[in-house]
Each structure stands twice: as structure tokens, then as C-alpha cells.
Amino acid sequence: MFKVALCGNPNSGKTTLFNALTGSQAHVGNWPGVTVEKREGFYRHKRDFPEPIDIVDLPGIYSLSPYTPEEIVSRNFILNDQPDVVINVLDATNLGRNLFLTTQVLEMNVPVIIAINFFDIIHKRGDTIDIDQLSKKLGVPVVLVSALKGTGLRDLIAQVYALKGTKRDGTLQFHDSNLQETVFQVSNLCAKEDIPSPLFIASKLIEQDAIVTNQYPEIAAKANTLLKARELATNTKDSEETIANDRYAYISSELYPCYHPGVRPPKLSASDRADKILTNRWLGIPIFALIMAIGFSIVFDNDFLHMGAMGLPSLRAFYETPLPGIPSLGIFLQDSLDWILNTWFTGLVRSGLMAAGAYSWVTSLICDGILASVFAVISFLPLIMLLTVFIQLLENSGYMARVAFVFDRLLRKFGISGRCIVPLISCFGCAVPGIMGTRTIESPREKVLTISLTPFFACGAKLPIFMAIGTQIVYVLSGGAIDGGMTAFIMYAVGIIVAILAGYFSNAYVIQGESSPFIMEFPPYMVPRAKATSLAVLEETKKFLIRAGTIIAIMSGVIWFLQNFGWNWQLVPNDVNGNPDLSQSIISSIGVFIQPLFYPLGFVKGVGGWKYIVAAFTGIVAKEQVVATMESFGILGAGLATSGIGLTIPGAFSFLTFNLLTLPCIAAISTAKAELNSKRNFRYVLLFWLSISYIGSAFVYAIGSLSLIGTASYGILEIVMESLTLAAVVAIAIFLLVNRKRVKTGKEKIHLFHFDVEDPSQTAVNRLLNPLGSASCSRNSSCNCH
Ligand code: GDP
Numbered sequence: 001m002f003k004v005a006l007c008g009n010p011n012s013g014k015t016t017l018f019n020a021l022t023g024s025q026a027h028v029g030n031w032p033g034v035t036v037e038k039r040e041g042f043y044r045h046k047r048d049f050p051e052p053i054d055i056v057d058l059p060g061i062y063s064l065s066p067y068t069p070e071e072i073v074s075r076n077f078i079l080n081d082q083p084d085v086v087i088n089v090l091d092a093t094n095l096g097r098n099l100f101l102t103t104q105v106l107e108m109n110v111p112v113i114i115a116i117n118f119f120d121i122i123h124k125r126g127d128t129i130d131i132d133q134l135s136k137k138l139g140v141p142v143v144l145v146s147a148l149k150g151t152g153l154r155d156l157i158a159q160v161y162a163l164k165g166t167k168r169d170g171t172l173q174f175h176d177s178n179l180q181e182t183v184f185q186v187s188n189l190c191a192k193e194d195i196p197s198p199l200f201i202a203s204k205l206i207e208q209d210a211i212v213t214n215q216y217p218e219i220a221a222k223a224n225t226l227l228k229a230r231e232l233a234t235n236t237k238d239s240e241e242t243i244a245n246d247r248y249a250y251i252s253s254e255l256y257p258c259y260h261p262g263v264r265p266p267k268l269s270a271s272d273r274a275d276k277i278l279t280n281r282w283l284g285i286p287i288f289a290l291i292m293a294i295g296f297s298i299v300f301d302n303d304f305l306h307m308g309a310m311g312l313p314s315l316r317a318f319y320e321t322p323l324p325g326i327p328s329l330g331i332f333l334q335d336s337l338d339w340i341l342n343t344w345f346t347g348l349v350r351s352g353l354m355a356a357g358a359y360s361w362v363t364s365l366i367c368d369g370i371l372a373s374v375f376a377v378i379s380f381l382p383l384i385m386l387l388t389v390f391i392q393l394l395e396n397s398g399y400m401a402r403v404a405f406v407f408d409r410l411l412r413k414f415g416i417s418g419r420c421i422v423p424l425i426s427c428f429g430c431a432v433p434g435i436m437g438t439r440t441i442e443s444p445r446e447k448v449l450t451i452s453l454t455p456f457f458a459c460g461a462k463l464p465i466f467m468a469i470g471t472q473i474v475y476v477l478s479g480g481a482i483d484g485g486m487t488a489f490i491m492y493a494v495g496i497i498v499a500i501l502a503g504y505f506s507n508a509y510v511i512q513g514e515s516s517p518f519i520m521e522f523p524p525y526m527v528p529r530a531k532a533t534s535l536a537v538l539e540e541t542k543k544f545l546i547r548a549g550t551i552i553a554i555m556s557g558v559i560w561f562l563q564n565f566g567w568n569w570q571l572v573p574n575d576v577n578g579n580p581d582l583s584q585s586i587i588s589s590i591g592v593f594i595q596p597l598f599y600p601l602g603f604v605k606g607v608g609g610w611k612y613i614v615a616a617f618t619g620i621v622a623k624e625q626v627v628a629t630m631e632s633f634g635i636l637g638a639g640l641a642t643s644g645i646g647l648t649i650p651g652a653f654s655f656l657t658f659n660l661l662t663l664p665c666i667a668a669i670s671t672a673k674a675e676l677n678s679k680r681n682f683r684y685v686l687l688f689w690l691s692i693s694y695i696g697s698a699f700v701y702a703i704g705s706l707s708l709i710g711t712a713s714y715g716i717l718e719i720v721m722e723s724l725t726l727a728a729v730v731a732i733a734i735f736l737l738v739n740r741k742r743v744k745t746g747k748e749k750i751h752l753f754h755f756d757v758e759d760p761s762q763t764a765v766n767r768l769l770n771p772l773g774s775a776s777c778s779r780n781s782s783c784n785c786h
């Protein structure tokens, strides 16, 4: 067996290629930062290539300098782990910029194959690449592939096997530079010391690379002397920049001419026209909101398209409490699954246990404790799957990148830079990869800020909470006026608004420091691939079911115990209705004890109100647990009317807000701890989450309770909360007026590039200029600088 590494720019298609070769189910996303970890898998083809290949997918990088963890990981892997072959994956639609990395990879002593990906796209455009000539210039094999379509992969693999066991010495890829001489001198010094990949080390030494300089201080000193001499002789300075310029010059004069663009009509492409609307300064956010609202309503509403409200007769006669209209797909699937699991299956288990003569508490533990809670959670699986499909469609079609761009423009005004937005948007799926994605953020200030904002971008596991409350409480309380889809939409909007406000205040008054420049690409619009979407759905389903079957099952057993046992460790006696008397249980005494603390939030008003607060805190285990706990307390749906809890619509939204903003699940908390890597920052973030959720919910309740004026639910608490809120708003407004201009609303620019190239010779120099920002764009038609 031998080892092959895939390296290349972010979004060059490494992971897609990796998946195509290994058949493994790695997530395929658009964001730089998703592939921060090392990913490994095997290629096997029994008949033609009996020996399997061990393939490693390295993180996406723009160069081999030591500035980001990705760059360090990649170069250390190639230098130290000595893969037998490196496949350098290039994005054909951005060939110039991608070749910059190639010039550095080729300096290492390792066999290299260049895989030019996205062949399908340039082929469709009518562009061609002279791979024979390119291969001759680079001195290594060049293969055209399309990782997505699967073309050229056999050829690539054949080349890999052909190179197996061969050796290759690094080559310098900026031939006519006047630095070349010095690089070779230093390289000879390195070679004398038996340093592996002397040419690469030499060019890094001349670039004043911090890692290599520390590693080989003596040679570094000699290199410096040589450099000084050269600088004196040629009257030049700044070797890192010189080398970078030489590389670019070499690429555009020697390598890029191998790219032959086809003839193209000089009009705005369809994609440009779409971008003009979708990323429009005024329309961008309303369009996004509209897409979300319509999507949620179609998928998650009790009353599909409000047809019942408009007078369609109910098609749900078989329901216990018939609702108007027909259910949307998500609700229909959820109800069906709920019936199968909770009514049919649990009924079967219950009668089986009774027939077998099991103790009644065993039957209760299994049926009412564990099964009821776990099934309550699992019944949300169809909704999670549909949400995943929805987000995947937005992501894979290329629209999410536009959303990031649109939000950048908005959030930048509040001091949150574009670099933070990409990981934040991926938190809509799950906060864990979102938090890990913050590794690409270099500025510690922005990293802390971004991590602190992650819960506000509601993850998929919070959807069940929104939907349970939305369809079973808010929908009922509002007489059908606010449906589940609307509730979910409102909560996603609340999250974004809180993120903006919290970001603004943290920026201005808590976390201070510098922001860093940011560069980002627009992927081309594409018809989403069924395969990528279904893989993502499968992955989510697997994660969800595993959590339900393990953590949630165990935790539900624990909650059942705390609910059915008193402090005397005896089963609690039954109440007048023959149900266990919850008020004597352990959990109720804890709940009742902390209940007063949460009165201002408005959702713990009645005697049983503590159940909500307990439910919210059990969500730290996993957010799905909130629904499981509510189920076992019987405070959802029909149970609400009889529970004497006195929840109102504002109270329900306050509860949802608390769940949205408070501590995320334990997996996300521990990821945040690892990424923050500082006790002080970690404590700050925890405190931030707790206080924001408290303040945020109180605020939502105070505002919402205005709608209660004139009803029996409007009392002293509401008046006090509204007055306090008003006072707080006035105080903040005055404070802001006095402290104007505290926030530096990031002067740096976000640069967005299309994959589309109209004039490649231009872009060869232009767009690759500085992958870390400050690049200027000369072509305005397909470049959205602002
Ligand atoms: P990585 O960052 O290098 O791992 O890139 P990914 O594998 O995540 O790919 C980035 C995007 O490019 C994904 O949306 C892929 O579906 C898409 N993609 C990758 N290879 C191809 C290809 O050959 N043709 C087309 N049209 N799209 C591709």
C-alpha cells in the first residue's frame, strides 16, 4: 500500500475528488474551513490495480507559507509524512491563482501529479488547456479531471500507479528571476546538511519563513548574508514579496498561456444577472427572508399554504382534534411517524409487558419514560431531513455564498467582519463544524466574537423545539394565526437580530482588537446534485438517530427517575387521578426552587411553570432533549390545557428565545472550549451565553406582552417588565448617543470573485495577487467589491 496526498486551494474540489476515489461519505461543502481536519480513505480496484492506495485529503490552502494552521498542516504532512505521490488539485476556472500553490509544491522533493479539476465547466465554456505543454513546463504529469462528473479519474489513478516508487527532486518555478541564483546557493547549503527538500527549504528561508528560520538558524544566518549582499548589489528589498511577484510573473508569462479561452459573447452572463438581483444592496436580505419564509411555510405548516384558513374543508378528519386544511409534507410525515411509534409500537410494547406480568413501574419507565421521550424526538426526524434538504439546496445551488456576501454588508456595519460569517452560516446545520470553522480566523478577537455568536444561528436540533412549541402551542393559542413554519421563521430571525446586536456591543465595549482582511469566492450557480444532498441527509439522519438512541434514551430514563421518585428514594404516591404525584418528586423540588429566578422571562408563570425551565436546561445534553423532557412532563399539545401552566404566546416565544440563545449542547460547548484554548475566554463565552439568553428572553417577553393588554394574562409582572425594558432602551439609546463612533465598522473590504473568467490573462495576475486580501479588481462586471 502507498500513500497519496491531495492538496490544493480551498474549493478546488479535493473533497469531491477524495469522495469519488474512496467512495467515503465526507461532507461536501462550499466553505473554506470545512476541511480543516485531515481526512483519510482508501482507493481500491481489485482487478486493474490490486494494491490499495491510502488517500489523505489535506486542508485547502492558497500557499505553503506558515500563516494559517491549514498551511502548516499541509506542508508538514508533505515534508514529514513523505507521501509517495502528491496530487495537486487545481481549479481550472481559476487556473492562474491555483498555480501559485503549484509553484511551491513543486519545490519539494516528492513525486507530483497535477489534476486540473472542473474540466466539465471549462469544457462547456469551450475553453481548452494544452496539458502536454503545461506538463512539459512543470516537469510533472498533468491530467484533466472532473471530480464531480467522475471523468478522467482512471487516467489519474493510472498516473499515480505509474509514479509509485519513483523519486523526484524539487524544481524552481520562477526561472528568470534574479533571486534564482541566491535560492540555489542556499539550496546547496541545505543539501550539504542533508536537509530533506533543500530547494523548498531554501526558498522558504529566503522568504523569511518563521518556522524554517527557527528550525535551521545557522543556514538562515548564511542565507541572510547572501540576501544582504544581493540586496546591496541589485538595490532591491523585501524578498518574500519579490519571490511572490516572480512566481506570479512566471505563471502569467509561461504557464497561463497554456489556457486557451474559447470565444465568448461579451454580455453579462446569466449568473451575473442573477447576482445583480440576489446580492442587490436593498433586495438581498428581503429576498433571503422571503425564500426562508416560503420554504418553512411549505414544509412545516400545520395548515399547508393556509388553505384551511381560506375555507378548504379539513382533510384531517381522522385526527383527535381535527385541524383545518391539509398538513404540509413535514407535518404529515411527522404525524404519521408519531402515530406509528407512539400509538402503535408503544401500545404493542405496553400490552406485551403487561401480559408478561412486568411491574407497573417497569412498564412506566419503559413506555412513559424512555419510549415516549425518545419517540417524541424521533418523530421530528422528517422535519430535520427536510430542513437539511432545504439548506443543502441553498448551499449546493451556490446561493448560500451570496447570502454570506449580503450578510457581510449588513454585519460589517456592526463591526462583524466577513471572515466570521462563513462559519456562522454553517451553524444553521450544526454548531460543531461551525465552531471548528473558526480556525481559519486569525484574529483572536474575531474568533472569540464569532464563537460567542454561534448559538444564535439556530442549528437543526433546535428545529424540533421551535416546531413542538410552534405547531402544538403557538398554533393552538393563536387560533391558527401563527403556524409552525412562521414560528420557526420568527425564531431564525430573532437569532440573526440578536447576533447583530450582541456582536455590536461585544465589539464596541468588550472584545477589542484588529480585524483582518477577508477574501471569498462566489461558486458558480449549479443545479444541486441529488447525490450530495442525499449524502448530507443521510449523515444528519444517522447523527440524529444515534443521539436519540443513546444520549436521549439515557437522559430520559434519568428524568423519569427524578420525576417518579421523591427524596426518600421511594416511588411517589399517586394523585387523585391515579397518576404519579409529580409535586412530591425530586425534579419538582429542584424546579420549584429555581422557578422564581425565571419569573421575569414570562414562561414559568403557573404552578407547573418550572417544567419549562427544567426542560430548557436538559437541552444542554442535546437540544432534542428539550422536546423529550417536555413530552415526559406532558406539557405539549393537549397536555397544555390541563397542566395549569398559563403559557401565553409571548411566553412561548420567550421560551423559544431562551432555548435559542442559551448554552448550546455539550458537544458544541466542548468544541468551543477546545477552539478558544483559553480559560478566560471560555468563561467569558459561557457567561455571555447565559446572560444574553436571560436578557434576550426577558426582552422578547416584555415586548410580546404588549399584545396581552386587556386579557387576564396581563398583570403586575407584564407592567414591570415593560417599564424596565422601556427604561433600558432609553438608557442604551442615550448611552449610544454619548459614545458614538465606538465601533470600528471594518474598513477592510470583502472581495468576491466569480469562478467565471472573462479575460483570463488579466486575472492571472489580478485575482491571485494576494489571496489574503487587499487585492484590487480591475474588472467590475464580475467582481463585487465594495
Ligand atoms: P475542497 O474545498 O477542495 O474540498 O472542494 P470541494 O470538494 O468541497 O468542492 C467545492 C465545490 O465544487 C463543491 O460544491 C463541489 O460540488 C464542486 N465541484 C468539485 N469538483 C467539481 C467538478 O469537477 N465540476 C464541477 N462542476 N463542480 C465541482
Ligand code: MG
Pocket (backbone or CB within 6 Å): 014, 015, 016, 034, 035, 060
Ligand atoms: Mg474539502
